[in-house]
Amino acid sequence: MFETITDILFLKDHNTRVVVISVMLLGVSSGIIGAFLLLRKRSLMGDVLSHATLPGIGLAFALMVAMGGTGKSLPGLLLGAAVSGAAGLLLMLAIRSTTRLRDDVAMGFVLSVFFGLGVAVLGMVQKIPGANAAGLESFIYGKTASMVFQDAALIGGVALVVSVVAVLFKKEFTLICFDDGYATSQGWPVVLLDIAMLALVTIVTVIGLQAVGLILIIAFLIIPAAAARFWTHRLDYMLLLAALIGALSGWLGASFSGIFSDLPAGAIIVLVAAAIFIISMFFGTARGVVPRLRDQARLKRRIGRQHLLRAAYEILEQQPGPLANVPVDRASLFAHRSWSPREFRRFLAHARAEDHLETATPDAIRLSESGFGEAARMTRNHRLWELYLIRHADVAPSHVDRDADMVEHILGADLVRQLEDELGDIGNHLPESPHAVQPAAL
Amino acid sequence: MPANPAPAVASIPHPEHPPDCPLAIHDLTVAYQRKPVIWDIELNIPEGSLVGIVGPNGAGKSTLLKACLDLVPKTSGWARVYGKPYAKQRHLVGYVPQRESVDWDFPVSALDVVAMGTYRRLGWFRRVGKKERARAMEAMEQVGIADYAHRQISQLSGGQQQRVFLARALVQDARLYFMDEPFAAVDAATEQAIVELLKTLRDQGKTCIVVHHDLATVSKYFDWLILLNMRVVAAGPTKDVFTRENLHKTYGGKLDLLENASIALSRS
Numbered sequence: 001m002f003e004t005i006t007d008i009l010f011l012k013d014h015n016t017r018v019v020v021i022s023v024m025l026l027g028v029s030s031g032i033i034g035a036f037l038l039l040r041k042r043s044l045m046g047d048v049l050s051h052a053t054l055p056g057i058g059l060a061f062a063l064m065v066a067m068g069g070t071g072k073s074l075p076g077l078l079l080g081a082a083v084s085g086a087a088g089l090l091l092m093l094a095i096r097s098t099t100r101l102r103d104d105v106a107m108g109f110v111l112s113v114f115f116g117l118g119v120a121v122l123g124m125v126q127k128i129p130g131a132n133a134a135g136l137e138s139f140i141y142g143k144t145a146s147m148v149f150q151d152a153a154l155i156g157g158v159a160l161v162v163s164v165v166a167v168l169f170k171k172e173f174t175l176i177c178f179d180d181g182y183a184t185s186q187g188w189p190v191v192l193l194d195i196a197m198l199a200l201v202t203i204v205t206v207i208g209l210q211a212v213g214l215i216l217i218i219a220f221l222i223i224p225a226a227a228a229r230f231w232t233h234r235l236d237y238m239l240l241l242a243a244l245i246g247a248l249s250g251w252l253g254a255s256f257s258g259i260f261s262d263l264p265a266g267a268i269i270v271l272v273a274a275a276i277f278i279i280s281m282f283f284g285t286a287r288g289v290v291p292r293l294r295d296q297a298r299l300k301r302r303i304g305r306q307h308l309l310r311a312a313y314e315i316l317e318q319q320p321g322p323l324a325n326v327p328v329d330r331a332s333l334f335a336h337r338s339w340s341p342r343e344f345r346r347f348l349a350h351a352r353a354e355d356h357l358e359t360a361t362p363d364a365i366r367l368s369e370s371g372f373g374e375a376a377r378m379t380r381n382h383r384l385w386e387l388y389l390i391r392h393a394d395v396a397p398s399h400v401d402r403d404a405d406m407v408e409h410i411l412g413a414d415l416v417r418q419l420e421d422e423l424g425d426i427g428n429h430l431p432e433s434p435h436a437v438q439p440a441a442l
Numbered sequence: 443m444p445a446n447p448a449p450a451v452a453s454i455p456h457p458e459h460p461p462d463c464p465l466a467i468h469d470l471t472v473a474y475q476r477k478p479v480i481w482d483i484e485l486n487i488p489e490g491s492l493v494g495i496v497g498p499n500g501a502g503k504s505t506l507l508k509a510c511l512d513l514v515p516k517t518s519g520w521a522r523v524y525g526k527p528y529a530k531q532r533h534l535v536g537y538v539p540q541r542e543s544v545d546w547d548f549p550v551s552a553l554d555v556v557a558m559g560t561y562r563r564l565g566w567f568r569r570v571g572k573k574e575r576a577r578a579m580e581a582m583e584q585v586g587i588a589d590y591a592h593r594q595i596s597q598l599s600g601g602q603q604q605r606v607f608l609a610r611a612l613v614q615d616a617r618l619y620f621m622d623e624p625f626a627a628v629d630a631a632t633e634q635a636i637v638e639l640l641k642t643l644r645d646q647g648k649t650c651i652v653v654h655h656d657l658a659t660v661s662k663y664f665d666w667l668i669l670l671n672m673r674v675v676a677a678g679p680t681k682d683v684f685t686r687e688n689l690h691k692t693y694g695g696k697l698d699l700l701e702n703a704s705i706a707l708s709r710s
Binding site for chain 1: 508511512513529532535537539543544545549550554555558561562564566567568569570594596610
């Protein structure tokens, strides 16, 4: 058993090798064209298209039988699928442009009607005397096991061509996806480019019917592209990643389906792609959930630390006599801002870990030398910003503190210098707080 | 030399439209689903001017621009750019669409968007190269966003995004610019940068046609003005056109706007 698995996964057997490679190429092409479809916000059109292929398959079979063949020629069946898929798309576009129905209504209508029609046609062709229509329904769920060498070679070859053409059109597709109005104003034939894009989608859908099936081919178009988007803000990388994810899903999907003959490849492909999608959603470096939460936590910690240092500095300022780094009472520090006891303890711990403060007595802390300097700098930035807002932005003084709190954390050195320039009369000394600092006593 | 040259009536479409006029519009009507949006527009924009288009919401300001750029079908009439239909003069025209018209979450950098201004010259299938990138950087420097060239566009502020669009139009090195609400929801620094840019362009002899919404700055920014409310209420040099009476005709019964208008007038 184990040997069979490695044999298939590592493409030892010639026939499986061709099948698996062709499904991988299918994944590459659908990843690339799917990325453009996603950016054009037309992913669901792929679903309409794939469902609309079914009547074409049945009719092509009937036609080929009537012409004296077995009706099982793959190119013939796929041609029928392509024609009826395109007809479905055109009908959808016609409904959309001639009526006031919304996109989703037009899509839902075409998708279900064509699929229903397809099921009816398949039912009828089963009854044609002398013809064997068994196996046609494998186009619905996909069945790599039924692929012979010639089919696989055809599918792989076409997928390769589609990928190359899509990459060739990268500049033009990007332009219409981002800004079709501008593209039109520049004289680009946006309608023709859209047709080219949908034609490529149609080809990928049709050649994917046998391996993945018409219900699940949409996953191959959407999921790799959507997963790739979590990792990058650059289109080139997104296309590359979508192609890789498509290939990986295709490889594992086709292999497992080869090992366990009851498992349709389409289902495995979707599950593999979905697993990659979920990992990407959480850990994607560009917009994943975990990196975002980590950044937020980091920012919150930094803001908390800054608040703590500033509070300590303001308390020191209020001490009688010249400013000196004397121990600060924990209770008055806690009362200085509205933080919860838990937050307060955590911020203290963070500041201690960074050597900004140390425990002086059980009830008091003392700023370290670096902490004192940092606190002075922080307080200065904060007050500069407050003054800037008051003088230049017409903010009522009583509202300044909150705004400044939010903004000082993103003040860079450049901006601070700019503020100093604009408020030249402050000179180098620390400006006084423009509003009454909260009394420290409690 | 013939003593009596025959008047060349047939070759000149309209005697009032000189062929070197950056934008001449004659009898232009645009209708969406039988409802006219703009009617009987008749305009002659003088070369080298900063032209503002103002009017209430739904007055057809954007539609007027889009009709000139062949983005919406004309129900009747025509618009000519330097004497010829727009389709033949694209190389002379730069277009800055409304900022909200695109999805800024798109996976491209600011530089990528600005470089789109070179696509038309590049033609089919050729990729953006060193020369195009250098040209794009130049335009970004001109509007003060060169530092953000490699940022993804969603990480830019609204004002910076607007400047990206301006830079993309500048890359085209056009003679006539159409700008749809470039001042909408931008910060003061960006507004200032755009005004400077407009004045530089005008001083180079270029013509800018700008959809604008802030009556208070009209007389400060524009030397030519079109007051639009489905029809052209008035068009001409700002000092002649920007009057209380004309504004009343343009904005009709919209009182709050009228109040703004009178404030604007008292400032000008």
